Amino acid sequence: MADVAAEAHVSVKTVSRVVNREPGVRRDTELRVRAVIDRIGFMRHDGARILRQGRTQTIALVVEDLANPFYSQISAAVEREARIRQYQLITASAEGSPTRERGVLESLINRRVDGLVVVPAGERPAVDPTVAASGTPIVYVDRPVRGQATDTVISDNPGGVRSAVEHLVANGHRRIALLGDDAEFWTARQRREAFVQIHDALGLPGDAKVSMGPHTVDSLTERLATWSRERSPVTAVITGNNRVTLAALHAMRRSGVEMGLVGYDDFELADLIEPAVTVVNQDPTSMGQKAALQLIARILGDESPAQTVVMPTRLIVRESGRLPASRSLRKASS
Amino acid sequence: MADVAAEAHVSVKTVSRVVNREPGVRRDTELRVRAVIDRIGFMRHDGARILRQGRTQTIALVVEDLANPFYSQISAAVEREARIRQYQLITASAEGSPTRERGVLESLINRRVDGLVVVPAGERPAVDPTVAASGTPIVYVDRPVRGQATDTVISDNPGGVRSAVEHLVANGHRRIALLGDDAEFWTARQRREAFVQIHDALGLPGDAKVSMGPHTVDSLTERLATWSRERSPVTAVITGNNRVTLAALHAMRRSGVEMGLVGYDDFELADLIEPAVTVVNQDPTSMGQKAALQLIARILGDESPAQTVVMPTRLIVRESGRLPASRSLRKASS
DNA sequence: TCAGTGCATGACAGCGTTGTCGGGAAAACG
DNA sequence: CGTTTTCCCGACAACGCTGTCATGCACTGA
Numbered sequence: 001m002a003d004v005a006a007e008a009h010v011s012v013k014t015v016s017r018v019v020n021r022e023p024g025v026r027r028d029t030e031l032r033v034r035a036v037i038d039r040i041g042f043m044r045h046d047g048a049r050i051l052r053q054g055r056t057q058t059i060a061l062v063v064e065d066l067a068n069p070f071y072s073q074i075s076a077a078v079e080r081e082a083r084i085r086q087y088q089l090i091t092a093s094a095e096g097s098p099t100r101e102r103g104v105l106e107s108l109i110n111r112r113v114d115g116l117v118v119v120p121a122g123e124r125p126a127v128d129p130t131v132a133a134s135g136t137p138i139v140y141v142d143r144p145v146r147g148q149a150t151d152t153v154i155s156d157n158p159g160g161v162r163s164a165v166e167h168l169v170a171n172g173h174r175r176i177a178l179l180g181d182d183a184e185f186w187t188a189r190q191r192r193e194a195f196v197q198i199h200d201a202l203g204l205p206g207d208a209k210v211s212m213g214p215h216t217v218d219s220l221t222e223r224l225a226t227w228s229r230e231r232s233p234v235t236a237v238i239t240g241n242n243r244v245t246l247a248a249l250h251a252m253r254r255s256g257v258e259m260g261l262v263g264y265d266d267f268e269l270a271d272l273i274e275p276a277v278t279v280v281n282q283d284p285t286s287m288g289q290k291a292a293l294q295l296i297a298r299i300l301g302d303e304s305p306a307q308t309v310v311m312p313t314r315l316i317v318r319e320s321g322r323l324p325a326s327r328s329l330r331k332a333s334s
Numbered sequence: 335m336a337d338v339a340a341e342a343h344v345s346v347k348t349v350s351r352v353v354n355r356e357p358g359v360r361r362d363t364e365l366r367v368r369a370v371i372d373r374i375g376f377m378r379h380d381g382a383r384i385l386r387q388g389r390t391q392t393i394a395l396v397v398e399d400l401a402n403p404f405y406s407q408i409s410a411a412v413e414r415e416a417r418i419r420q421y422q423l424i425t426a427s428a429e430g431s432p433t434r435e436r437g438v439l440e441s442l443i444n445r446r447v448d449g450l451v452v453v454p455a456g457e458r459p460a461v462d463p464t465v466a467a468s469g470t471p472i473v474y475v476d477r478p479v480r481g482q483a484t485d486t487v488i489s490d491n492p493g494g495v496r497s498a499v500e501h502l503v504a505n506g507h508r509r510i511a512l513l514g515d516d517a518e519f520w521t522a523r524q525r526r527e528a529f530v531q532i533h534d535a536l537g538l539p540g541d542a543k544v545s546m547g548p549h550t551v552d553s554l555t556e557r558l559a560t561w562s563r564e565r566s567p568v569t570a571v572i573t574g575n576n577r578v579t580l581a582a583l584h585a586m587r588r589s590g591v592e593m594g595l596v597g598y599d600d601f602e603l604a605d606l607i608e609p610a611v612t613v614v615n616q617d618p619t620s621m622g623q624k625a626a627l628q629l630i631a632r633i634l635g636d637e638s639p640a641q642t643v644v645m646p647t648r649l650i651v652r653e654s655g656r657l658p659a660s661r662s663l664r665k666a667s668s
Numbered sequence: 669t670c671a672g673t674g675c676a677t678g679a680c681a682g683c684g685t686t687g688t689c690g691g692g693a694a695a696a697c698g
Numbered sequence: 699c700g701t702t703t704t705c706c707c708g709a710c711a712a713c714g715c716t717g718t719c720a721t722g723c724a725c726t727g728a
Contacts, residue, residue: 001684011708016686024706041467046444047390048684051381051713058424066413067619072406079400079427088441090392091425093413107422110380133375249606272583273607285401335714345678350716358676382714385683673726680720685713696703 001042008036019044050112059295060090060113062104064121070242070265070284071119074141077288078117085296087114094121102130109134115295117288120145137298139291143186149306151298153291157187158194160280160313164238164262165198167278167315172323173236173260177209177227179220179248180240188212191240191264209234215244220251228257235323236260242267249273261320276318287311335376342370353378384446393629394424394447396438398455404576404599404618405453408475411622412451419630421448428455436464443468449629451622454479471632473625477520483640485632487625491521492528494614494647498572498596499532501612501649506657507570507594511543511561513554513582514574522546525574525598543568549578554585562591569657570594576601583607595654610652621645 001019005012010033017025018033025033036042050056061078063071079089090113094101101121108116109130116131116138131138132148139151161178168176178195181188192210199208211223227234236259239245245263252259263270266281290309335353339346344367351359352367359367370376384390395412397405413423424447428435435455442450443464449471465472466482473485502510512529515522526544533542545557561568570593573579579597586593597604600615624643 012684013686013708013710014706016684017707020686026706029706043440043464043468044444045385045446045684046441047381047385047446048713049686051379051385051683051715052685052687054713056381066410067403067407069401069403069406072403072409073401075406075409075425076400076427079425083426083438088424088426088445090422091409091413092417092422093410104417106377107380110378111422112379112381130377134377246602249603253606267603268580268601269583269603269607272587273603346714347678347680347716348676350714351677354716360676363676379714382683383716385685385714386716388683670728671726672728673724675724676722678719678721680718682717683715686711687713688709688711690707690709692705692707694703694705697701698699 001044003040004033004036004042007040008033054112056112056114057086058088058090058111058113059115059117059292059299060092060108060111062092062094062101062108062116062118064094064096064119066091066093068242069267070282073284074119074288074291077285078292081289081292081296087296096121106130109136112136114299115139117141117291117295119143137295139295139298141287141291144308151291151294151306152308153287153294153311154308155282155287155311156313157190158197160264160282160315161191161194161238162198163313163315164264164280165195165202167262167317167321168236168238168260169202169204171260171321173321174205175209175232175234176204176236176238176260177211177234178238178240179211179213179215179223179244181213181215181244183212188240195238205232213240213244215247217247217250217254220244220247221255224248224251224257224259225255228259234259236262236321239263241265245277245279249277260323262315263320266316270316271318275320275322278318278321279316281314281316283311283314335378337374338367338370338376341374342367388446390446390448391420392422392424392445392447393449393451393626393633394426394442394445396426396428396435396442396450396452398428398430398453400425400427402576403601404616407618408453408622408625411619412626415623415626415630421630430455440464443470446470448633449473451475451625451629453477471629473629473632475621475625478642485625485628485640486642487621487628487645488642489616489621489645490647491524492531494598494616494649495525495528495572496532497647497649498598498614499529499536501651501655502570502572502594502596503536503538505594505655507655508539509543509566509568510538510570510572510594511545511568512572512574513545513547513549513557513578515547515549515578517546522574529572539566547574547578549581551581551584551588554581555589558582558585558591558593559589562593568593570596570655573597575599579611579613583611594657596649597654600650604650605652609654609656612652612655613650615648615650617645617648 001012001015004015015033018030059082061075066072075091082089092104094104098121116136118138118140119142120140141153144152180192183189196208239248242265263277263279266279270277270279335346335349338349349367352364393416395409400406409425416423426438428438432455451473453476454474475487478486478488514526517523530542573582576599597611597613600613604611604613
């Protein structure tokens with residue numbers, strides 16, 4: 001900027017004014033400055049600008065695994081909202097480790113990001129004290145965090161589970177089991193509790209059968225085989241998220257057991273496998289968008305009380321929820 | 335930092351030394367400083383540090399659509415390599431628009447990111463002049479860019495297409511067509527050219543049939559119907575990428591035509607749909623990793639000539655490449 | 669005892685901007 | 699024509715940190 005100033009015979013401040021389109025520069029001076037800028041290819045150094053102004057116009061997103069479609073959709077949505085509002089997005093993944101998450105958060109706060117969208121890793125005692133102390137606005141997504149009230153966007157897990165169970169029941173299933181993901185995850189636990197509660201509320205026979213992860217195709221194959229060999233066999237399972245659904249589908253294919261299935265999380269091609277998989281769809285795009293908007297509102301000074309937004313889920317009915325018998329009927333008639 | 339210095343009765347420089355674990359601080363001074371740091375919750379302001387040191391320890395990734403699994407895998411890989419080496423990753427999406435891409439790049443350079451990994455959008459005349467002028471190292475992924483030599487990581491499109499065609503031919507197919515994506519994409523064009531060339535080289539009957547995108551399920555349904563009604567009908571198609579594969583699968587399901595299929599890009603559950611889809615697998619994770627490593631090498635001063643890395647593809651043989659007849663045989667015998 | 673050596677520490681400048689303020693010239697006004 | 703207002707513009711400091719260099723002190727060896 002000093003170079004430009006020298007070349008154009010003005011002060012750095014005037015160059016600054018031109019670059020930022022501030023008023024108070026005569027037309028011809030502006031043109032002169034612009035000419036020099038173009039000639040020597042000057043580009044404003046935003047680092048210095050940030051240091052001076054105290055705002056980074058950057059938000060950060062911390063997730064577990066960017067390659068998981070659920071998170072990548074959230075990520076795409078957050079990036080989009082941020083970009084539209086002139087914020088840049090730093091994405092970081094904690095790979096599910098609270099330790100790494102701590103480090104990542106610290107580093108982001110050192111950078112003075114204006115705000116954070118976080119899918120908290122594993123079990124956490126409370127809002128991270130580092131973050132809390134920094135005063136950086138933060139919005140949690142998918143899983144809440146214990147401790148003082150914070151903005152949170154989660155999806156309606158009990159509602160989703162209920163819709164799944166009710167759908168199976170409506171299709172004649174009575175012995176329904178849950179294949180949850182690792183109970184370390186809050187969502188997995190919440191879905192488990194909802195399942196047990198609804199199972200009992202509906203007066204389904206026996207105790208609610210639940211198997212929590214982590215699952216492998218092998219372990220699931222065995223599990224399903226066991227369940228289907230019981231005196232009153234399980235006829236349908238609900239899978240706790242996209243990972244489990246995938247593994248369960250493989251296990252079913254391998255072992256040949258035919259069970260009803262409702263998966264948590266929609267996925268591409270769910271309608272093309274046989275039978276087409278009925279799912280509880282969470283809307284990660286909306287969740288990401290909602291979180292980003294809420295965060296930016298906070299950054300812009302919104303002081304209203306912390307808010308927990310519960311996003312509705314939607315049951316996408318395909319075929320896997322029917323009784324195997326009725327599925328064959330459909331096939332024959334089509 | 336000044337506050338800490340005052341409280342601890344040392345100079346800011348000493349605080350700086352402690353914070354950065356520089357040598358030359360007596361043990362007791364260090365402890366005193368640390369105590370103050372903890373007490374008042376000081377956190378280093380990396381913005382200022384960056385301004386002083388000239389290095390941002392940040393790289394940026396520009397892709398088309400973060401929600402597309404192909405890009406989200408690249409993104410996850412780049413983030414991982416970056417994080418391991420203490421770089422942060424800014425992710426930005428250009429949504430396929432060269433204009434937006436220009437803006438995004440400019441903004442990233444203003445931030446003085448240390449390097450860029452870019453999946454260039456659409457058609458581009460050459461290396462972006464803004465970027466070129468800034469001297470920021472850049473690595474292109476998935477598609478090269480015309481103009482001066484630059485580091486590029488692409489996958490072996492001709493090889494991938496050849497393996498697909500050969501596989502289909504080996505399974506008895508002769509009338510093979512290509513469903514490419516939008517010819518605006520370099521990869522789509524390259525795969526088309528490879529297809530035509532191999533088609534002719536193998537002496538397959540007739541002209542190589544090609545239909546480029548953008549495709550919809552509707553348009554594909556019609557296209558496939560037309561092809562299968564010809565005097566010598568097309569018996570197998572190759573789809574140009576994951577998007578097209580998905581649409582084609584839906585179209586096939588809807589129209590009931592039975593054709594051989596080899597898809598470009600592997601996808602989850604490809605093995606569970608009926609018939610299991612044979613694919614040409616590119617390895618986005620390796621591509622992202624390779625690109626990140628190359629970029630960081632450049633940042634660290636690697637001056638060797640620009641390099642184009644061609645990543646091999648791998649044909650994952652499942653069932654969709656067989657002739658429909660032999661597929662039924664398999665089903666009956668299993 | 670004195671010069672020489674090494675270590676711990678501090679003063680200072682400067683990274684590239686922008687906010688504040690003040691000054692001078694031109695324009696407007698009485 | 700003198701005075702006030704308006705408009706442009708520049709000087710300067712400061713954002714928070716770190717690299718350089720200087721300083722002072724303790725210790726060593728002759």
